[in-house]
Amino acid sequence: MGRRSPFAAALFVAAAPLVVAAGACHAPPEKAVDAYLDAVARGRVDDAYALLSTEYKKSHDRAAFARAVSPADQKAAQRRTTRGGRVAYEAEVTLDDGARASLVFEDGAWRLARDPLDVYPQGQPPEALRAFIRAVDNRRWDVVLRFVPSRYRASITVDKIRAQWESAAERATLAAQLAEIRRHLDEPFEIAAGGDEARLPLGDRKAVRLLREDGVWKVEALE
Numbered sequence: 001m002g003r004r005s006p007f008a009a010a011l012f013v014a015a016a017p018l019v020v021a022a023g024a025c026h027a028p029p030e031k032a033v034d035a036y037l038d039a040v041a042r043g044r045v046d047d048a049y050a051l052l053s054t055e056y057k058k059s060h061d062r063a064a065f066a067r068a069v070s071p072a073d074q075k076a077a078q079r080r081t082t083r084g085g086r087v088a089y090e091a092e093v094t095l096d097d098g099a100r101a102s103l104v105f106e107d108g109a110w111r112l113a114r115d116p117l118d119v120y121p122q123g124q125p126p127e128a129l130r131a132f133i134r135a136v137d138n139r140r141w142d143v144v145l146r147f148v149p150s151r152y153r154a155s156i157t158v159d160k161i162r163a164q165w166e167s168a169a170e171r172a173t174l175a176a177q178l179a180e181i182r183r184h185l186d187e188p189f190e191i192a193a194g195g196d197e198a199r200l201p202l203g204d205r206k207a208v209r210l211l212r213e214d215g216v217w218k219v220e221a222l223e
Contacts, residue, residue, distance in 0.1 A: 030083075032051055034081070035047075035051060036048055036051045036052075036077075037077040037078075037080055037081075038077070039051065040069060040073055040074055040077040041074050041075075041077035041078040042074075043069075043074060045062075045065070045066045045069055046062075048065075048069070049062050049065050049066075052065070057188060058126060058186075058187075058188050058189060059124070059125055059126065059188060059189040059190075059191050059198065060188065060189075060190075060191055061188045061190065064190055064191065067193075068193060088104060088105070089104065089105035090102070090103065090104055090105070090113070091103045091104075091105075091110065102114055119131065119134060120132075120134065120135055120140075120143050120146070122146070122147070122216035122217045122218070123216070123217070124217065125189045125191070125198035125200075125210050125217050126185070126189060128147070128210060128216070128217035128218070128219070129181075129185065129200065129208065129210065129217075129219070130185065131147075132144065132147045132219050133178065133181070133182075135147070136165070136174070136178070137178075139162075139166070141158045141161045141162045141165075142158050144158075144161055145157070145158050145161065146216075146218075147218045147219045148218065148219075149211060149213060149218045149219075149220050150213055177222065180202060180206075181200075181202060181208060183202075184200060184201070184202050184203070185200075187200065187201070195212070196211060196212040197209070197210070197211050197212070198210040198211070198212075198217070206222065207222075208221075208222055209221045209222075
């Protein structure tokens, strides 16, 4: 085999079990926002971080959040106040193929937040990584191509992906790398300050890197 591009080395990720979630607020939602603004304004990082959702923390660990809270953020928090709020209920249902169906509670009934038949979403790093793995597992090389960053698209085609990854030697390597990444899929992603780069540490100085282009997340490299 010839020398691989960073992208070719990166296409190894996996689907993980999903969580069904719904919740209720026992205090007005603006109180949580007020508490968060106050914690940020006073530099109480732990208190502010505790008020963030579990989903947010999956892609922003405490250390990354602390680094992102700047003096400018503290000043901005001091100047901001709430003007009331509303309660919104959300849920996630797991389909038999591992895909997620997101719902919101509106007008007294649960409604789909997005099309559950879109099994290859790229809206957030965790779902993009799982969708990418699902495409690899299903040998949907046309879908895999959607996850290729634009700077590699000139040299990577569906036929090239198929030829490389359906070879006996590559399937064994791919299976091992998929297994490694599956062990870490429920761990937090690190999001760069600009918000357009994400990293999933795998241990032993390895990581999967993703980037956002035109509003969707793509898989860039396996470090």
